[in-house]
Amino acid sequence: MNTSVSKTGFEGYLKGIVERSEKLSYYPRTRGWGFVLTWAHRVAGLILILYMFFHIYTLSGLYHPARFASKMKFLHNFFFSFLEWALAVPVIFHALNGTRLILYEVFGVRDDNLMIRQVFFLSAIYVLTLGVFILMGNQQVSAALFWVMLTIAGAMAATILYKKLWHTENSVLWKLQRISGAFLLPMITGHMFFMHLNYKTGHDVETIIARMSSTGIKLIDFALVLSVFFHAGFGLYTIASDYVGDKRFRGGLAVLIVLVLLVFAYAGAKLVFSI
Amino acid sequence: MSQEYELTLKISRYDPDTDRAWVQDYHLKVGRILRFVDLFRKINDEQDPTLAWSSSCEHGQCGTCGMKINGKPLLTCELLVENAVQMFKTQTFKVEPLTVAPVIRDLVIDLEKAYERIHIVKPYIIEFAPPHPEGDEYRIPPRVLEAYVEATRCINCFCCATACISTQKNYLGPNAMLADIVRLMDPREVANEERLKILYSGQGIQRCRTSQACTFVCPKQIDVAHFIALGKEGKFGKVNGV
Numbered sequence: 001m002n003t004s005v006s007k008t009g010f011e012g013y014l015k016g017i018v019e020r021s022e023k024l025s026y027y028p029r030t031r032g033w034g035f036v037l038t039w040a041h042r043v044a045g046l047i048l049i050l051y052m053f054f055h056i057y058t059l060s061g062l063y064h065p066a067r068f069a070s071k072m073k074f075l076h077n078f079f080f081s082f083l084e085w086a087l088a089v090p091v092i093f094h095a096l097n098g099t100r101l102i103l104y105e106v107f108g109v110r111d112d113n114l115m116i117r118q119v120f121f122l123s124a125i126y127v128l129t130l131g132v133f134i135l136m137g138n139q140q141v142s143a144a145l146f147w148v149m150l151t152i153a154g155a156m157a158a159t160i161l162y163k164k165l166w167h168t169e170n171s172v173l174w175k176l177q178r179i180s181g182a183f184l185l186p187m188i189t190g191h192m193f194f195m196h197l198n199y200k201t202g203h204d205v206e207t208i209i210a211r212m213s214s215t216g217i218k219l220i221d222f223a224l225v226l227s228v229f230f231h232a233g234f235g236l237y238t239i240a241s242d243y244v245g246d247k248r249f250r251g252g253l254a255v256l257i258v259l260v261l262l263v264f265a266y267a268g269a270k271l272v273f274s275i
Numbered sequence: 276m277s278q279e280y281e282l283t284l285k286i287s288r289y290d291p292d293t294d295r296a297w298v299q300d301y302h303l304k305v306g307r308i309l310r311f312v313d314l315f316r317k318i319n320d321e322q323d324p325t326l327a328w329s330s331s332c333e334h335g336q337c338g339t340c341g342m343k344i345n346g347k348p349l350l351t352c353e354l355l356v357e358n359a360v361q362m363f364k365t366q367t368f369k370v371e372p373l374t375v376a377p378v379i380r381d382l383v384i385d386l387e388k389a390y391e392r393i394h395i396v397k398p399y400i401i402e403f404a405p406p407h408p409e410g411d412e413y414r415i416p417p418r419v420l421e422a423y424v425e426a427t428r429c430i431n432c433f434c435c436a437t438a439c440i441s442t443q444k445n446y447l448g449p450n451a452m453l454a455d456i457v458r459l460m461d462p463r464e465v466a467n468e469e470r471l472k473i474l475y476s477g478q479g480i481q482r483c484r485t486s487q488a489c490t491f492v493c494p495k496q497i498d499v500a501h502f503i504a505l506g507k508e509g510k511f512g513k514v515n516g517v
Contacts, residue, residue, distance in 0.1 A: 029346075030345070030438070034485070034488065034491065105504045106507065167509060169475040174481045241444070241482070242440070242441050242445070243442060
Protein backbone atom coordinates (compact mmCIF):
# COMPACT_ATOMS: atom_id res chain seq x y z
CA MET A 1 0.00 0.00 0.00
CA ASN A 2 1.18 3.51 -0.46
CA THR A 3 -0.25 6.77 0.70
CA SER A 4 0.15 8.77 -2.45
CA VAL A 5 -3.03 10.45 -3.57
CA SER A 6 -3.89 9.80 -7.19
CA LYS A 7 -4.55 12.72 -9.53
CA THR A 8 -8.12 13.63 -10.37
CA GLY A 9 -9.37 17.07 -11.43
CA PHE A 10 -8.79 19.81 -8.91
CA GLU A 11 -6.82 17.44 -6.67
CA GLY A 12 -4.49 16.66 -9.57
CA TYR A 13 -4.04 20.37 -10.19
CA LEU A 14 -3.05 20.95 -6.54
CA LYS A 15 -0.76 17.92 -6.55
CA GLY A 16 0.85 19.22 -9.73
CA ILE A 17 1.73 22.49 -7.96
CA VAL A 18 3.35 20.54 -5.11
CA GLU A 19 5.25 18.26 -7.49
CA ARG A 20 6.67 21.16 -9.50
CA SER A 21 8.43 22.50 -6.41
CA GLU A 22 11.38 20.40 -5.26
CA LYS A 23 11.06 21.70 -1.70
CA LEU A 24 7.28 21.19 -1.43
CA SER A 25 7.40 17.72 -2.93
CA TYR A 26 10.37 16.47 -0.89
CA TYR A 27 8.42 14.73 1.89
CA PRO A 28 5.47 13.51 -0.20
CA ARG A 29 8.03 11.93 -2.58
CA THR A 30 10.39 10.47 0.02
CA ARG A 31 8.07 9.60 2.94
CA GLY A 32 4.51 9.71 1.55
CA TRP A 33 1.47 11.89 2.28
CA GLY A 34 0.78 10.09 5.57
CA PHE A 35 4.10 11.43 6.85
CA VAL A 36 3.27 14.95 5.69
CA LEU A 37 -0.11 14.80 7.41
CA THR A 38 1.46 13.53 10.63
CA TRP A 39 3.80 16.54 10.63
CA ALA A 40 0.91 18.86 9.85
CA HIS A 41 -1.02 17.26 12.74
CA ARG A 42 1.83 18.17 15.08
CA VAL A 43 2.11 21.73 13.81
CA ALA A 44 -1.67 22.21 14.07
CA GLY A 45 -1.58 20.79 17.62
CA LEU A 46 1.17 23.21 18.63
CA ILE A 47 -0.77 26.16 17.18
CA LEU A 48 -3.84 25.07 19.13
CA ILE A 49 -1.88 24.78 22.39
CA LEU A 50 -0.55 28.31 21.94
CA TYR A 51 -4.05 29.51 21.15
CA MET A 52 -5.37 27.76 24.29
CA PHE A 53 -2.92 29.75 26.43
CA PHE A 54 -4.02 32.95 24.68
CA HIS A 55 -7.70 31.98 25.05
CA ILE A 56 -7.40 31.41 28.80
CA TYR A 57 -5.52 34.71 29.09
CA THR A 58 -8.15 36.72 27.20
CA LEU A 59 -11.05 35.01 29.00
CA SER A 60 -9.47 35.89 32.33
CA GLY A 61 -10.50 39.45 31.42
CA LEU A 62 -14.02 38.38 32.39
CA TYR A 63 -13.02 39.00 36.02
CA HIS A 64 -13.21 42.69 35.01
CA PRO A 65 -16.18 42.88 32.62
CA ALA A 66 -15.65 46.50 31.60
CA ARG A 67 -12.04 45.86 30.62
CA PHE A 68 -13.05 42.68 28.75
CA ALA A 69 -15.72 44.62 26.85
CA SER A 70 -13.21 47.29 25.78
CA LYS A 71 -10.75 44.57 24.66
CA MET A 72 -13.48 42.93 22.59
CA LYS A 73 -14.30 46.30 21.06
CA PHE A 74 -10.64 46.72 20.13
CA LEU A 75 -10.59 43.24 18.54
CA HIS A 76 -13.81 43.83 16.60
CA ASN A 77 -12.32 44.51 13.17
CA PHE A 78 -11.74 42.68 9.92
CA PHE A 79 -8.19 41.60 10.77
CA PHE A 80 -9.06 39.84 14.05
CA SER A 81 -12.25 38.38 12.58
CA PHE A 82 -10.13 36.95 9.80
CA LEU A 83 -7.70 35.46 12.37
CA GLU A 84 -10.63 33.92 14.27
CA TRP A 85 -11.85 32.35 11.06
CA ALA A 86 -8.32 31.19 10.11
CA LEU A 87 -8.04 29.40 13.46
CA ALA A 88 -10.66 27.01 12.10
CA VAL A 89 -8.02 25.55 9.76
CA PRO A 90 -5.77 23.97 12.46
CA VAL A 91 -8.84 23.11 14.57
CA ILE A 92 -10.68 21.11 11.93
CA PHE A 93 -7.55 19.64 10.38
CA HIS A 94 -6.28 18.39 13.75
CA ALA A 95 -9.73 16.99 14.57
CA LEU A 96 -10.29 15.22 11.26
CA ASN A 97 -6.74 13.96 10.86
CA GLY A 98 -6.90 12.64 14.43
CA THR A 99 -10.08 10.83 13.43
CA ARG A 100 -8.29 9.38 10.41
CA LEU A 101 -5.51 8.07 12.67
CA ILE A 102 -8.01 6.57 15.14
CA LEU A 103 -9.92 4.89 12.31
CA TYR A 104 -6.67 3.44 10.97
CA GLU A 105 -5.24 2.32 14.31
CA VAL A 106 -8.33 1.16 16.15
CA PHE A 107 -11.05 0.38 13.60
CA GLY A 108 -8.96 -1.23 10.87
CA VAL A 109 -9.88 1.33 8.17
CA ARG A 110 -7.01 0.91 5.72
CA ASP A 111 -8.16 2.96 2.74
CA ASP A 112 -5.88 5.79 3.70
CA ASN A 113 -5.99 7.52 0.30
CA LEU A 114 -9.73 7.96 0.68
CA MET A 115 -9.38 9.09 4.28
CA ILE A 116 -6.74 11.69 3.38
CA ARG A 117 -9.05 13.06 0.70
CA GLN A 118 -11.89 13.19 3.22
CA VAL A 119 -9.73 15.07 5.72
CA PHE A 120 -9.06 17.79 3.13
CA PHE A 121 -12.57 17.83 1.68
CA LEU A 122 -14.43 17.96 5.00
CA SER A 123 -11.94 20.49 6.40
CA ALA A 124 -12.61 22.78 3.43
CA ILE A 125 -16.38 22.44 3.90
CA TYR A 126 -16.11 23.21 7.62
CA VAL A 127 -13.87 26.25 7.14
CA LEU A 128 -16.05 27.68 4.35
CA THR A 129 -19.28 27.08 6.26
CA LEU A 130 -17.84 28.75 9.35
CA GLY A 131 -16.82 31.70 7.17
CA VAL A 132 -20.39 32.01 5.91
CA PHE A 133 -21.72 31.92 9.51
CA ILE A 134 -19.24 34.61 10.56
CA LEU A 135 -20.29 36.82 7.63
CA MET A 136 -24.00 36.28 8.33
CA GLY A 137 -23.54 36.77 12.09
CA ASN A 138 -27.29 36.51 12.75
CA GLN A 139 -27.94 32.90 13.73
CA GLN A 140 -29.73 31.90 16.92
CA VAL A 141 -29.80 28.57 18.70
CA SER A 142 -30.72 27.36 22.18
CA ALA A 143 -27.43 27.08 24.08
CA ALA A 144 -28.80 24.27 26.27
CA LEU A 145 -29.98 22.19 23.32
CA PHE A 146 -26.79 22.80 21.30
CA TRP A 147 -24.47 21.79 24.12
CA VAL A 148 -26.56 18.81 25.24
CA MET A 149 -26.47 17.46 21.67
CA LEU A 150 -22.73 18.05 21.36
CA THR A 151 -21.97 16.52 24.75
CA ILE A 152 -23.99 13.44 23.87
CA ALA A 153 -22.07 13.14 20.58
CA GLY A 154 -18.72 13.60 22.37
CA ALA A 155 -19.61 11.14 25.12
CA MET A 156 -20.76 8.57 22.57
CA ALA A 157 -17.57 8.89 20.52
CA ALA A 158 -15.46 8.58 23.68
CA THR A 159 -17.47 5.58 24.91
CA ILE A 160 -17.17 3.73 21.60
CA LEU A 161 -13.43 4.22 21.67
CA TYR A 162 -13.23 3.26 25.33
CA LYS A 163 -15.05 -0.02 24.64
CA LYS A 164 -12.76 -0.75 21.69
CA LEU A 165 -9.46 0.24 23.29
CA TRP A 166 -9.54 -0.08 27.04
CA HIS A 167 -8.97 -3.86 27.16
CA THR A 168 -5.82 -3.62 25.00
CA GLU A 169 -2.27 -3.66 26.36
CA ASN A 170 -1.49 -0.14 25.15
CA SER A 171 -0.44 2.25 27.92
CA VAL A 172 -3.23 4.00 29.85
CA LEU A 173 -2.06 7.47 28.77
CA TRP A 174 -1.92 6.38 25.11
CA LYS A 175 -5.50 5.13 25.36
CA LEU A 176 -6.70 8.27 27.17
CA GLN A 177 -5.12 10.41 24.45
CA ARG A 178 -7.32 8.77 21.84
CA ILE A 179 -10.42 8.71 24.04
CA SER A 180 -10.05 12.42 24.89
CA GLY A 181 -9.50 13.11 21.17
CA ALA A 182 -12.78 11.36 20.32
CA PHE A 183 -14.59 13.44 22.96
CA LEU A 184 -13.04 16.67 21.70
CA LEU A 185 -13.84 16.02 18.03
CA PRO A 186 -17.50 17.20 18.22
CA MET A 187 -16.95 19.44 21.26
CA ILE A 188 -14.23 21.73 19.91
CA THR A 189 -15.45 21.86 16.32
CA GLY A 190 -18.94 22.59 17.68
CA HIS A 191 -17.55 25.17 20.11
CA MET A 192 -16.06 27.16 17.22
CA PHE A 193 -19.35 27.10 15.37
CA PHE A 194 -21.35 28.10 18.43
CA MET A 195 -19.11 31.08 19.16
CA HIS A 196 -19.62 32.47 15.66
CA LEU A 197 -23.37 31.99 15.29
CA ASN A 198 -23.72 35.69 15.98
CA TYR A 199 -21.38 38.39 17.23
CA LYS A 200 -22.84 38.54 20.75
CA THR A 201 -22.46 34.80 21.49
CA GLY A 202 -18.68 34.92 21.43
CA HIS A 203 -17.85 38.57 22.13
CA ASP A 204 -20.50 40.29 24.21
CA VAL A 205 -19.43 40.27 27.85
CA GLU A 206 -22.95 40.06 29.30
CA THR A 207 -23.96 37.21 26.99
CA ILE A 208 -20.79 35.27 27.81
CA ILE A 209 -21.12 35.77 31.57
CA ALA A 210 -24.80 34.81 31.48
CA ARG A 211 -23.96 31.62 29.60
CA MET A 212 -21.02 30.74 31.81
CA SER A 213 -23.11 31.19 34.93
CA SER A 214 -25.21 28.16 34.01
CA THR A 215 -24.27 25.03 35.98
CA GLY A 216 -24.60 22.82 32.92
CA ILE A 217 -22.25 25.02 30.88
CA LYS A 218 -19.80 25.10 33.82
CA LEU A 219 -19.67 21.29 33.86
CA ILE A 220 -19.23 21.11 30.09
CA ASP A 221 -16.53 23.80 30.12
CA PHE A 222 -14.72 22.02 32.96
CA ALA A 223 -14.82 18.75 30.99
CA LEU A 224 -13.40 20.67 28.03
CA VAL A 225 -10.58 22.17 30.11
CA LEU A 226 -9.65 18.74 31.51
CA SER A 227 -9.70 16.95 28.15
CA VAL A 228 -7.98 19.72 26.21
CA PHE A 229 -5.10 20.09 28.65
CA PHE A 230 -4.59 16.34 29.05
CA HIS A 231 -4.68 15.89 25.27
CA ALA A 232 -2.27 18.80 24.77
CA GLY A 233 0.10 17.63 27.51
CA PHE A 234 0.39 14.08 26.26
CA GLY A 235 0.70 15.34 22.68
CA LEU A 236 3.59 17.61 23.67
CA TYR A 237 5.29 14.79 25.57
CA THR A 238 4.85 12.51 22.57
CA ILE A 239 6.68 14.97 20.32
CA ALA A 240 9.40 15.54 22.92
CA SER A 241 9.95 11.81 23.40
CA ASP A 242 10.63 11.40 19.67
CA TYR A 243 13.61 13.71 19.84
CA VAL A 244 15.02 13.48 23.35
CA GLY A 245 16.99 10.30 23.97
CA ASP A 246 18.32 11.10 27.43
CA LYS A 247 15.95 9.64 30.04
CA ARG A 248 16.60 12.30 32.68
CA PHE A 249 16.18 15.19 30.27
CA ARG A 250 12.99 13.59 28.98
CA GLY A 251 11.72 13.25 32.55
CA GLY A 252 12.55 16.91 33.19
CA LEU A 253 10.68 17.95 30.07
CA ALA A 254 7.68 15.87 31.14
CA VAL A 255 7.62 17.64 34.53
CA LEU A 256 7.90 21.04 32.82
CA ILE A 257 5.06 20.23 30.41
CA VAL A 258 2.84 19.02 33.26
CA LEU A 259 3.59 22.10 35.38
CA VAL A 260 2.93 24.64 32.60
CA LEU A 261 -0.27 22.92 31.53
CA LEU A 262 -1.44 22.55 35.15
CA VAL A 263 -1.04 26.28 35.69
CA PHE A 264 -3.17 27.07 32.63
CA ALA A 265 -5.67 24.30 33.39
CA TYR A 266 -6.03 25.67 36.93
CA ALA A 267 -6.56 29.17 35.54
CA GLY A 268 -9.17 27.77 33.14
CA ALA A 269 -10.98 25.78 35.82
CA LYS A 270 -10.95 28.74 38.22
CA LEU A 271 -12.45 30.91 35.51
CA VAL A 272 -15.17 28.35 34.80
CA PHE A 273 -16.24 28.14 38.44
CA SER A 274 -15.72 31.81 39.41
CA ILE A 275 -17.81 33.48 36.73
CA MET B 276 19.79 2.82 -29.41
CA SER B 277 20.23 2.79 -25.64
CA GLN B 278 19.79 6.12 -23.89
CA GLU B 279 22.65 7.59 -21.89
CA TYR B 280 22.37 9.86 -18.89
CA GLU B 281 24.84 12.39 -17.60
CA LEU B 282 24.52 12.05 -13.86
CA THR B 283 25.92 14.00 -10.96
CA LEU B 284 26.16 12.07 -7.70
CA LYS B 285 26.63 14.22 -4.61
CA ILE B 286 27.93 11.62 -2.20
CA SER B 287 28.28 12.09 1.55
CA ARG B 288 31.84 11.19 2.53
CA TYR B 289 33.22 10.56 5.99
CA ASP B 290 36.79 9.80 6.99
CA PRO B 291 36.92 8.24 10.49
CA ASP B 292 40.70 8.81 10.77
CA THR B 293 40.36 12.59 10.55
CA ASP B 294 36.69 12.70 11.63
CA ARG B 295 36.03 14.85 8.56
CA ALA B 296 32.70 14.81 6.73
CA TRP B 297 32.09 16.39 3.32
CA VAL B 298 30.04 16.03 0.15
CA GLN B 299 31.89 15.03 -3.02
CA ASP B 300 30.53 15.39 -6.55
CA TYR B 301 31.04 12.65 -9.14
CA HIS B 302 30.04 13.06 -12.79
CA LEU B 303 29.18 9.96 -14.75
CA LYS B 304 27.93 9.15 -18.24
CA VAL B 305 25.96 5.92 -17.89
CA GLY B 306 23.38 3.71 -19.56
CA ARG B 307 19.77 3.59 -18.42
CA ILE B 308 19.73 0.10 -16.90
CA LEU B 309 22.71 0.40 -14.61
CA ARG B 310 21.85 0.13 -10.92
CA PHE B 311 23.16 2.58 -8.33
CA VAL B 312 25.51 -0.06 -6.90
CA ASP B 313 26.97 -0.30 -10.42
CA LEU B 314 27.51 3.45 -10.36
CA PHE B 315 29.45 3.21 -7.10
CA ARG B 316 31.55 0.40 -8.57
CA LYS B 317 32.17 2.49 -11.67
CA ILE B 318 33.33 5.38 -9.48
CA ASN B 319 35.70 3.00 -7.64
CA ASP B 320 37.08 1.65 -10.93
CA GLU B 321 37.36 4.88 -12.90
CA GLN B 322 37.44 7.87 -10.56
CA ASP B 323 37.95 7.25 -6.88
CA PRO B 324 38.97 3.93 -5.33
CA THR B 325 38.61 5.39 -1.82
CA LEU B 326 34.80 5.70 -1.91
CA ALA B 327 33.43 3.18 0.59
CA TRP B 328 29.99 1.65 0.21
CA SER B 329 28.47 -1.69 1.12
CA SER B 330 26.50 -4.37 -0.65
CA SER B 331 26.25 -8.11 -0.48
CA CYS B 332 23.71 -10.09 -2.49
CA GLU B 333 22.76 -7.24 -4.86
CA HIS B 334 19.41 -8.94 -5.46
CA GLY B 335 17.29 -7.08 -2.90
CA GLN B 336 17.50 -9.90 -0.38
CA CYS B 337 20.11 -8.86 2.20
CA GLY B 338 19.44 -5.17 2.84
CA THR B 339 23.12 -4.24 3.01
CA CYS B 340 23.00 -1.58 0.28
CA GLY B 341 20.27 0.56 1.82
CA MET B 342 20.97 4.29 1.37
CA LYS B 343 19.15 7.58 1.06
CA ILE B 344 18.88 8.79 -2.53
CA ASN B 345 17.59 12.36 -2.71
CA GLY B 346 16.27 11.79 0.81
CA LYS B 347 14.39 8.57 0.10
CA PRO B 348 15.64 5.44 1.86
CA LEU B 349 15.88 2.56 -0.62
CA LEU B 350 17.97 -0.39 -1.78
CA THR B 351 20.56 0.85 -4.26
CA CYS B 352 20.86 -2.59 -5.86
CA GLU B 353 17.24 -2.29 -6.98
CA LEU B 354 17.38 1.29 -8.22
CA LEU B 355 17.97 1.60 -11.96
CA VAL B 356 19.30 4.89 -13.33
CA GLU B 357 16.28 5.19 -15.61
CA ASN B 358 13.84 4.68 -12.75
CA ALA B 359 15.71 7.11 -10.50
CA VAL B 360 15.62 9.84 -13.16
CA GLN B 361 11.90 9.21 -13.61
CA MET B 362 11.17 9.06 -9.88
CA PHE B 363 13.09 12.18 -8.87
CA LYS B 364 12.78 14.08 -12.18
CA THR B 365 16.45 15.04 -12.08
CA GLN B 366 19.87 13.71 -13.09
CA THR B 367 21.51 14.99 -9.91
CA PHE B 368 21.32 12.69 -6.93
CA LYS B 369 22.24 13.26 -3.32
CA VAL B 370 23.54 9.97 -1.88
CA GLU B 371 23.64 9.60 1.91
CA PRO B 372 24.01 6.72 4.35
CA LEU B 373 20.99 5.55 6.36
CA THR B 374 20.57 7.27 9.72
CA VAL B 375 19.87 4.26 11.94
CA ALA B 376 23.45 3.70 13.08
CA PRO B 377 26.78 5.52 13.18
CA VAL B 378 28.65 5.87 9.89
CA ILE B 379 31.81 3.77 9.70
CA ARG B 380 33.10 5.34 6.47
CA ASP B 381 31.38 7.22 3.61
CA LEU B 382 28.19 5.26 2.86
CA VAL B 383 28.88 2.34 5.19
CA ILE B 384 27.01 2.26 8.50
CA ASP B 385 27.58 0.06 11.54
CA LEU B 386 24.91 -2.57 10.86
CA GLU B 387 25.87 -4.45 14.04
CA LYS B 388 24.71 -1.41 15.97
CA ALA B 389 21.51 -1.20 13.93
CA TYR B 390 20.83 -4.88 14.54
CA GLU B 391 20.98 -4.39 18.32
CA ARG B 392 17.35 -3.19 18.09
CA ILE B 393 16.36 -6.34 16.24
CA HIS B 394 18.12 -8.57 18.78
CA ILE B 395 16.00 -7.00 21.57
CA VAL B 396 12.80 -8.37 19.98
CA LYS B 397 14.31 -11.87 19.53
CA PRO B 398 13.62 -12.40 15.82
CA TYR B 399 13.31 -16.16 16.13
CA ILE B 400 10.88 -18.59 17.71
CA ILE B 401 11.58 -18.35 21.43
CA GLU B 402 9.62 -21.46 22.38
CA PHE B 403 8.34 -23.94 19.81
CA ALA B 404 4.81 -25.33 19.91
CA PRO B 405 4.71 -29.16 20.03
CA PRO B 406 4.99 -30.75 16.56
CA HIS B 407 2.00 -32.19 14.76
CA PRO B 408 1.07 -35.65 16.22
CA GLU B 409 1.03 -37.27 12.76
CA GLY B 410 4.43 -36.12 11.62
CA ASP B 411 7.57 -34.35 12.67
CA GLU B 412 6.85 -31.09 10.89
CA TYR B 413 4.63 -28.33 12.23
CA ARG B 414 1.80 -27.60 9.81
CA ILE B 415 0.59 -24.01 9.44
CA PRO B 416 -2.89 -23.83 7.88
CA PRO B 417 -2.75 -21.73 4.65
CA ARG B 418 -5.39 -19.31 5.96
CA VAL B 419 -3.31 -18.60 9.07
CA LEU B 420 -0.13 -18.15 7.05
CA GLU B 421 -1.87 -15.85 4.59
CA ALA B 422 -2.50 -13.30 7.36
CA TYR B 423 1.19 -12.71 8.02
CA VAL B 424 3.24 -14.18 5.16
CA GLU B 425 3.73 -10.67 3.73
CA ALA B 426 5.51 -9.64 6.93
CA THR B 427 7.96 -12.55 6.66
CA ARG B 428 9.46 -10.89 3.56
CA CYS B 429 11.21 -8.26 5.73
CA ILE B 430 14.97 -8.29 5.16
CA ASN B 431 15.87 -5.71 7.84
CA CYS B 432 17.27 -3.18 5.40
CA PHE B 433 16.35 -0.41 7.90
CA CYS B 434 14.79 1.79 5.20
CA CYS B 435 11.58 1.95 7.26
CA ALA B 436 13.46 2.83 10.44
CA THR B 437 15.24 5.65 8.59
CA ALA B 438 11.98 7.04 7.21
CA CYS B 439 10.06 6.74 10.49
CA ILE B 440 8.83 10.03 12.00
CA SER B 441 9.48 8.71 15.51
CA THR B 442 13.21 8.83 14.72
CA GLN B 443 15.42 6.39 16.53
CA LYS B 444 15.72 7.85 20.00
CA ASN B 445 13.22 5.79 21.98
CA TYR B 446 11.54 3.54 19.43
CA LEU B 447 12.95 0.17 18.43
CA GLY B 448 11.69 0.85 14.93
CA PRO B 449 9.11 -0.49 12.49
CA ASN B 450 11.20 -3.47 11.33
CA ALA B 451 11.91 -4.54 14.93
CA MET B 452 8.18 -4.35 15.69
CA LEU B 453 7.45 -6.32 12.54
CA ALA B 454 9.90 -9.04 13.61
CA ASP B 455 8.04 -9.34 16.92
CA ILE B 456 4.62 -9.31 15.25
CA VAL B 457 5.57 -11.99 12.71
CA ARG B 458 6.31 -14.39 15.57
CA LEU B 459 3.15 -13.33 17.42
CA MET B 460 1.14 -14.31 14.35
CA ASP B 461 3.17 -17.49 13.84
CA PRO B 462 1.29 -20.40 15.44
CA ARG B 463 4.59 -22.20 16.08
CA GLU B 464 5.52 -19.59 18.69
CA VAL B 465 4.39 -20.29 22.24
CA ALA B 466 6.15 -17.46 24.12
CA ASN B 467 3.43 -14.94 23.28
CA GLU B 468 3.45 -13.26 26.69
CA GLU B 469 7.12 -12.36 26.35
CA ARG B 470 6.46 -11.08 22.83
CA LEU B 471 3.49 -8.95 23.93
CA LYS B 472 5.59 -7.41 26.69
CA ILE B 473 8.15 -6.36 24.08
CA LEU B 474 5.43 -5.06 21.73
CA TYR B 475 3.79 -2.88 24.38
CA SER B 476 7.01 -1.83 26.13
CA GLY B 477 8.17 1.78 26.39
CA GLN B 478 10.16 1.31 23.18
CA GLY B 479 7.35 -0.56 21.45
CA ILE B 480 4.39 0.29 19.24
CA GLN B 481 3.11 3.14 21.42
CA ARG B 482 6.00 5.13 19.93
CA CYS B 483 4.60 4.63 16.42
CA ARG B 484 2.76 7.73 15.14
CA THR B 485 1.09 6.00 12.18
CA SER B 486 2.79 8.27 9.64
CA GLN B 487 2.99 5.16 7.43
CA ALA B 488 6.36 6.24 6.03
CA CYS B 489 7.52 2.67 6.75
CA THR B 490 4.95 1.29 4.33
CA PHE B 491 5.71 3.98 1.77
CA VAL B 492 9.44 3.26 1.55
CA CYS B 493 9.53 -0.51 2.14
CA PRO B 494 11.49 -2.04 -0.78
CA LYS B 495 9.70 -5.36 -0.21
CA GLN B 496 6.26 -3.68 -0.46
CA ILE B 497 5.28 -4.78 3.04
CA ASP B 498 2.42 -2.82 4.60
CA VAL B 499 4.37 -2.40 7.84
CA ALA B 500 1.96 0.18 9.27
CA HIS B 501 -0.92 -2.29 8.89
CA PHE B 502 0.79 -4.92 11.05
CA ILE B 503 1.75 -2.37 13.71
CA ALA B 504 -1.84 -1.06 13.77
CA LEU B 505 -3.09 -4.61 14.41
CA GLY B 506 -1.05 -4.51 17.61
CA LYS B 507 -2.56 -1.18 18.64
CA GLU B 508 -6.01 -2.57 17.97
CA GLY B 509 -5.24 -5.38 20.41
CA LYS B 510 -5.46 -8.17 17.83
CA PHE B 511 -2.67 -10.21 19.44
CA GLY B 512 -4.34 -10.67 22.81
CA LYS B 513 -3.26 -9.71 26.31
CA VAL B 514 -0.17 -10.40 28.37
CA ASN B 515 -2.09 -12.59 30.82
CA GLY B 516 -3.43 -14.62 27.90
CA VAL B 517 -7.02 -13.32 27.98
